Amino acid sequence: MLLADLARTSNAVAAASARSAKVALLADLFRSTEPAEAPVAVTYLAGRLPQRRIGVGWRTLRDAVEATPTGTAATLTVAETDAALGAIAAVAGKGAQGERGRLLRGLLGAATARERDFLVRLLTGELRQGALDALAVEGLAAAAGVAAVRVRRAVMLGGSLGAVAQALLADGPRALDRFRLTVGRPVQPMLAQTARDVAEALTRLGPCAVEEKLDGIRVQVHRDGHHVAVHTRTLDEITDRLPEVVAAARELTCRSAVLDGEVIALDATGRPRPFQDVAGRVGSRTDVATARAALPLSAVFFDLLSVDGRDLLDLPARERHAELTAVVPEPLRVRRLAVSDPADDRERAEARRFTEDVLERGHEGVVVKALDSPYSAGRRGAAWLKVKPVHTLDLVVLAAEWGHGRRTGTLSNLHLGARRADGTFAMLGKTFKGLTDALLAWQTERLSELAVAHEPWGVRVRPELVVEIALDGVQRSSRYPEGLALRFARVLRYREDKRPEEADTVAAVRALHGREEPGRS
Numbered sequence: 410m411l412l413a414d415l416a417r418t419s420n421a422v423a424a425a426s427a428r429s430a431k432v433a434l435l436a437d438l439f440r441s442t443e444p445a446e447a448p449v450a451v452t453y454l455a456g457r458l459p460q461r462r463i464g465v466g467w468r469t470l471r472d473a474v475e476a477t478p479t480g481t482a483a484t485l486t487v488a489e490t491d492a493a494l495g496a497i498a499a500v501a502g503k504g505a506q507g508e509r510g511r512l513l514r515g516l517l518g519a520a521t522a523r524e525r526d527f528l529v530r531l532l533t534g535e536l537r538q539g540a541l542d543a544l545a546v547e548g549l550a551a552a553a554g555v556a557a558v559r560v561r562r563a564v565m566l567g568g569s570l571g572a573v574a575q576a577l578l579a580d581g582p583r584a585l586d587r588f589r590l591t592v593g594r595p596v597q598p599m600l601a602q603t604a605r606d607v608a609e610a611l612t613r614l615g616p617c618a619v620e621e622k623l624d625g626i627r628v629q630v631h632r633d634g635h636h637v638a639v640h641t642r643t644l645d646e647i648t649d650r651l652p653e654v655v656a657a658a659r660e661l662t663c664r665s666a667v668l669d670g671e672v673i674a675l676d677a678t679g680r681p682r683p684f685q686d687v688a689g690r691v692g693s694r695t696d697v698a699t700a701r702a703a704l705p706l707s708a709v710f711f712d713l714l715s716v717d718g719r720d721l722l723d724l725p726a727r728e729r730h731a732e733l734t735a736v737v738p739e740p741l742r743v744r745r746l747a748v749s750d751p752a753d754d755r756e757r758a759e760a761r762r763f764t765e766d767v768l769e770r771g772h773e774g775v776v777v778k779a780l781d782s783p784y785s786a787g788r789r790g791a792a793w794l795k796v797k798p799v800h801t802l803d804l805v806v807l808a809a810e811w812g813h814g815r816r817t818g819t820l821s822n823l824h825l826g827a828r829r830a831d832g833t834f835a836m837l838g839k840t841f842k843g844l845t846d847a848l849l850a851w852q853t854e855r856l857s858e859l860a861v862a863h864e865p866w867g868v869r870v871r872p873e874l875v876v877e878i879a880l881d882g883v884q885r886s887s888r889y890p891e892g893l894a895l896r897f898a899r900v901l902r903y904r905e906d907k908r909p910e911e912a913d914t915v916a917a918v919r920a921l922h923g924r925e926e927p928g929r930s
Contacts, residue, residue: 410446412490412520413483414438416527419454419536423831428544435548444579448571449491451545455910456536456832459491459571463498463532465509467861470532473513479522490516490528533861534871534909541832542570542910549574555582563588565786566596590720592633592665595640597787599669599712601776603917604794607764610777611751613794618726619760620711620745621767622774622795624684625673626691626906628708632658633665642906650691652701654708663716663736669784670710670743680771684902685848692905711743714784726792727780747780764796773797799879800921802827802895802913803904805834806874809856810867812841812849820853820867825878825898827891827915834872835891835915843879843899852903875904875912883922891915893922 418438425431435454442450452459493516500508517525530536546564550557559582563573567588576584590596604610611617627642628651637655639648648655654672672691674682682704690704713733714721721729733742746763748756764775774797782792804825812821822841826834844852859870878898886894893915 410442410450410487411483412485412487412524412527414441415450415453415487416523419527420523422454422541422544431544432547432551435545436551439549439552439574439578442574442578444575446487447574447578448569449487451571451574453487453531453536454545455541456531456534458494458531460494460498463494463509464500464505465497465513465532466858467533467863469506469510469513470529473510473517474525474529477514477517479517479525480519481521483521483524485516485519485521485524489519534873545570545574549577553577553582555585559585564597565788566590567594590667590715590722592631592667592715593636593638595629595631595638595644595646596667596714597644598627598629598642599785599787599793600789601793601795602789602791603921604777604796607760607775607777607796608757610794610796611748611757611760613791614777614779615751616749616780617751618730618745618747618778618780619763620743620776620778621770621772622776622797623671623673623709623743624681624773625671625687625709628654628670628672630654630658630666630668630670630708630710632661632663632668635659643908647691650693650697650700651706651708652697653706657708657741660738661736665715665717666713666736667715668710668733668737669712669714670708672706672708674704674706688902688905708741709743710737710741711745712784713737714786722784722786725781725783726778729784768798800882801901802878802880802918802921803875803907803911804837804878805872805909805912806856806859806870806876807834807836807872808864808867808869809852810839816841816849818853819849820856821849822867823852823876823900825876825895826872826912827918828909828912829915834909834912836889837883837891837893837918838889838895838898840878840895840898840900842897843901848900848903872909875907875909877901877904883918885922891919893918 418434421434422431425434449459497509497512520528546560547557550560560573563585564570567573573588629640631638637658638646639651639654640646651672672687674687676682686704690700690706693700713729716732716736721732746760748760750756767775774795777794777796779792804827806823807826808824809820810822812819822839824836824839826836829835856868856870859873860868861871862869879901880895881897883893884896885892888894
């Protein structure tokens with residue numbers, strides 16, 4: 410496949426307003442896509458690189474664009490592009506930046522003007538298309554003549570849209586049957602929506618369980634006999650960094666299992682340590698024994714997806730929890746309270762007291778889960794509702810301003826954006842509150858790496874870094890493009906475990922505003 414075909418389709422999808430038109434464009438593209446090209450094509454269309462980072466900053470890219478004339482004929486293939494970017498990512502050692510620039514100029518010199526525009530937007534993070542993965546699922550289904558629900562489930566269980574696309578295009582609908590829950594292959598985690606308080610969550614869900622929400626790192630643990638693998642919510646394997654989790658999984662009373670849970674750290678009094686401490690330990694690549702001695706971690710599980718060869722995904726939550734109780738000892742299970750009749754005043758009071766106790770013990774809130782709900786891998790469904798004592802949003806950093814006074818020389822004031830339906834980001838406000846000296850130093854280095862433009866006041870950055878923001882609420886404002894602004898926003902933590910596609914949407918922010926001001930749209 411020519412890169413020009415991909416660029417043309419990307420532009421057409423972005424320009425189309427109707428979902429059906431977008432799906433039809435993608436279906437046409439997939440019909441002409443070779444199976445081996447599908448993983449890269451899907452990833453590019455979503456505005457991502459298979460290599461994730463290739464070590465090319467805005468200045469190197471700008472210099473390469475200015476120094477290289479465009480090609481005159483569309484001959485560059487998707488495979489050649491991927492190989493070139495892979496070669497750039499592999500460069501290391503002395504003179505690496507110069508070599509990356511040389512290789513980049515070679516790639517850009519082979520690209521036409523349209524292809525170059527596509528590549529520049531891809532490399533700077535400006536190509537993101539709203540809900541592309543969901544649209545691609547429907548496009549693949551249309552191209553292969555199969556129900557979209559089958560493709561969606563295969564992606565959830567296979568963990569990779571690209572892998573499913575390649576198999577489906579190569580072998581047809583029967584290939585989807587190969588994607589089933591398999592011990593050792595991580596699946597996308599089920600996610601939660603937000604409720605204002607426990608009372609609202611009980612009313613919306615009916616019979617449910619109220620579980621403590623732990624401020625840790627989400628993990629998915631696969632055990633097959635003695636072998637254990639630990640994966641993050643982004644499906645990266647981190648087994649070698651978490652020997653405590655491996656040991657805990659090996660003690661379970663089963664031969665094989667797939668578990669969903671969190672890794673947390675507790676202080677001497679049993680209260681949770683800050684998320685940043687846990688993230689630092691999990692992200693550390695230093696000597697594991699030394700890191701473990703400095704900050705031991707604990708695994709806490711709240712769901713069981715498979716046990717001893719039985720797939721539990723479609724079982725209701727109450728039955729999955731019964732299976733969890735049978736194989737996981739109580740100290741390794743999340744605390745929970747079952748609410749059989751949310752309309753009963755006594756049970757509602759118990760749920761409120763349970764929540765207050767969770768907060769008193771230092772945890773960040775509760776997750777309320779419908780007892781009849783299956784495990785919807787990869788979905789942020791309405792069956793799980795998270796409740797926190799303050800409003801929080803996961804937003805994307807769009808820019809940062811240089812600090813003043815004692816913050817001179819650091820990138821301090823963050824420009825924050827929520828995700829629009831078309832994949833772009835709408836600025837909602839700024840904040841420099843909640844930043845420690847250590848966090849200031851870290852974000853200055855990280856945002857400098859992501860910079861795509863340097864301004865007198867600061868830098869504009871690729872929209873890749875997700876930050877969790879606490880806020881008092883949302884207010885109307887003519888200052889920002891969506892007519893909304895954050896009230897008293899402050900930084901809680903960076904979420905490098907989240908992709909920008911997982912950031913909160915403008916629609917979610919608008920819904921929060923609507924709950925605060927009833928009757929307003």
